[in-house]
Amino acid sequence: MIPIISVVGRSNSGKTTYLEKLITECKRRGYKVAVIKHHHNDFDIDKPGKDTWRHAEAGADVVCLASPHKMAMIKKTDQELSLDQVVSYIDNVDIIFTEGYKQETKCKIEVYRQASINAPLGVKPELLAVVSDTVVYETIPHFALDDPSAMADFLEVKVLNK
Numbered sequence: 001m002i003p004i005i006s007v008v009g010r011s012n013s014g015k016t017t018y019l020e021k022l023i024t025e026c027k028r029r030g031y032k033v034a035v036i037k038h039h040h041n042d043f044d045i046d047k048p049g050k051d052t053w054r055h056a057e058a059g060a061d062v063v064c065l066a067s068p069h070k071m072a073m074i075k076k077t078d079q080e081l082s083l084d085q086v087v088s089y090i091d092n093v094d095i096i097f098t099e100g101y102k103q104e105t106k107c108k109i110e111v112y113r114q115a116s117i118n119a120p121l122g123v124k125p126e127l128l129a130v131v132s133d134t135v136v137y138e139t140i141p142h143f144a145l146d147d148p149s150a151m152a153d154f155l156e157v158k159v160l161n162k
Contacts, residue, residue: 002034003095003159004087005128008102009111010118014145015099018111018131021148023097029152031160032093036086038100046074095160107159112136113145129154 046053112132129141156162
């Protein structure tokens, strides 16, 4: 089973910026990485007027765009898929990071900045570590916002069993 780590935090806490750094570090170490970004609203990755958009507008329930270097799938759903359902479409990677999904019971890394006006999310059983410019919880491992290599070391031992 592919390990899933959800990077969570309040809005504008720096989740995306930190996740970019962590992905880069994991790739530098030779890992294959997948990322699932949770979005609370509808979104569109297709461009109006393009072929795949036209196929979807015509009623296709699934539209795939494939090239020698990438593949994208747009699948209409009647309701939001669970994280496990989304994960079922991913294979051939060493680790899956999510951005968001803070309500799921997957292992989590919380990103928190002291300058934020919001409080941290709080300790939950699945909280694996915190990335912050201050110690947030005394009993949870803490990592600096600008040092993804330390987090990658931690994940190799705790999650990837290296």
